[in-house]
Amino acid sequence: MAKFIKKESGDIPAIGTASLPDIVFMILMFFMVSTSMRQTERKVKVVLPQATEIAKLERKDLSSYIYVGTPTNQYVAQYGTESRIQLNDSFRNTDDIRDFIAAERENLSEVDRPFMTVSIKADQDTRMGIITDIKQELRRCSALKIMYGARKGK
Amino acid sequence: MASKKTPEINGSSMADISFIALIFFLMVTTMDKEEGISRRLPALPTEEQKAEDQKVNRRNIIEVKINSNDRLFAGNQPMDVRLLKDKIKEFLTNPNDDPNLPEKKVEEIEGLGPVTMSKGVISLQNDRGTTYSKYIEVQNEIIRAVNELRDDFSMKTYGKKYAKLDSDKQDLVRKAVPQSVSEAEPKDVKKKK
Numbered sequence: 001m002a003k004f005i006k007k008e009s010g011d012i013p014a015i016g017t018a019s020l021p022d023i024v025f026m027i028l029m030f031f032m033v034s035t036s037m038r039q040t041e042r043k044v045k046v047v048l049p050q051a052t053e054i055a056k057l058e059r060k061d062l063s064s065y066i067y068v069g070t071p072t073n074q075y076v077a078q079y080g081t082e083s084r085i086q087l088n089d090s091f092r093n094t095d096d097i098r099d100f101i102a103a104e105r106e107n108l109s110e111v112d113r114p115f116m117t118v119s120i121k122a123d124q125d126t127r128m129g130i131i132t133d134i135k136q137e138l139r140r141c142s143a144l145k146i147m148y149g150a151r152k153g154k
Numbered sequence: 155m156a157s158k159k160t161p162e163i164n165g166s167s168m169a170d171i172s173f174i175a176l177i178f179f180l181m182v183t184t185m186d187k188e189e190g191i192s193r194r195l196p197a198l199p200t201e202e203q204k205a206e207d208q209k210v211n212r213r214n215i216i217e218v219k220i221n222s223n224d225r226l227f228a229g230n231q232p233m234d235v236r237l238l239k240d241k242i243k244e245f246l247t248n249p250n251d252d253p254n255l256p257e258k259k260v261e262e263i264e265g266l267g268p269v270t271m272s273k274g275v276i277s278l279q280n281d282r283g284t285t286y287s288k289y290i291e292v293q294n295e296i297i298r299a300v301n302e303l304r305d306d307f308s309m310k311t312y313g314k315k316y317a318k319l320d321s322d323k324q325d326l327v328r329k330a331v332p333q334s335v336s337e338a339e340p341k342d343v344k345k346k347k
Contacts, residue, residue, distance in 0.1 A: 037182060051293070053298050054191060128282055131286060
């Protein structure tokens with residue numbers, strides 16, 4: 001009875017790997033679509049404060065980022081432990097915000113300029129003094145749309 | 155004679171190659187969501203506006219202050235953050251027409267008809283020493299109060315929650331229940347130090 005010949009005993013057949021590239025490609029595509037390139041190297045420690053009533057930023061490409069926080073360990077020797085402002089890749093003062101905003105505005109197309117959002121990502125232990133200075137400076141360069149970065153919580 | 159067929163490319167290393175590409179993308183990209191509290195800063199006031207500001211009726215303003223020790227005061231009373239939301243809601247709705255709470259006005263909104271709106275403005279003031287997390291916490295409570303009022307309003311008008319309305323109706327509700335928060339000029343804050 002040929003039908004009932006036992007298969008070669010015990011051996012587990014190897015799993016076919018022919019579809020592995022496709023699977024990996026799929027994951028790859030997912031990551032390419034859902035993530036964005038890291039644009040700047042974070043030089044300040046930022047732990048965003050928690051909030052419940054947060055809204056999503058609609059157009060990521062129209063936003064500029066201002067990071068505020070204490071310098072990370074490797075920069076402490078150079079810049080101290082006071083809260084600092086990071087624009088693009090370097091530590092800056094409030095006076096530099098004007099140039100930064102002007103440059104960011106220049107990068108956008110004319111149609112999009114009124115919708116530019118400045119996202120302030122500040123550490124939760126930052127004192128408001130520095131934030132107030134930033135806000136005043138932003139008002140002076142009439143970049144009025146802002147967003148206080150926060151993470152969902154509580 | 156050599157066969158004319160081009161030899162097939164060996165595809166077994168495809169998995170490895172795409173793994174490398176995958177790992178590259180995992181390293182250089184971020185997935186952090188852009189979330190936060192949206193605000194519109196007021197434009198720098200001109201001289202005329204400064205004079206006008208002082209004319210706003212006292213009863214239409216609630217001052218929410220946070221001092222340098224992160225203590226919260228609302229309408230000159232010390233207050234716990236958890237109670238702020240109800241205070242703001244009471245302030246903005248003025249259910250019993252209290253003469254100390256803000257006036258109301260009836261305004262015609264296209265698509266909604268006449269709507270009773272509060273003239274109340276929340277003035278948020280902070281010290282230079284206030285921590286950012288406290289500030290956001292208070293902002294959050296104010297937004298929550300306004301969001302709940304919007305929910306109430308849209309329940310009354312459309313029988314649906316605000317979040318479930320389509321965007322045109324959301325715009326109308328936003329107009330009817332504005333988020334009138336003024337973030338004070340910092341120089342006022344310095345004086346109070």
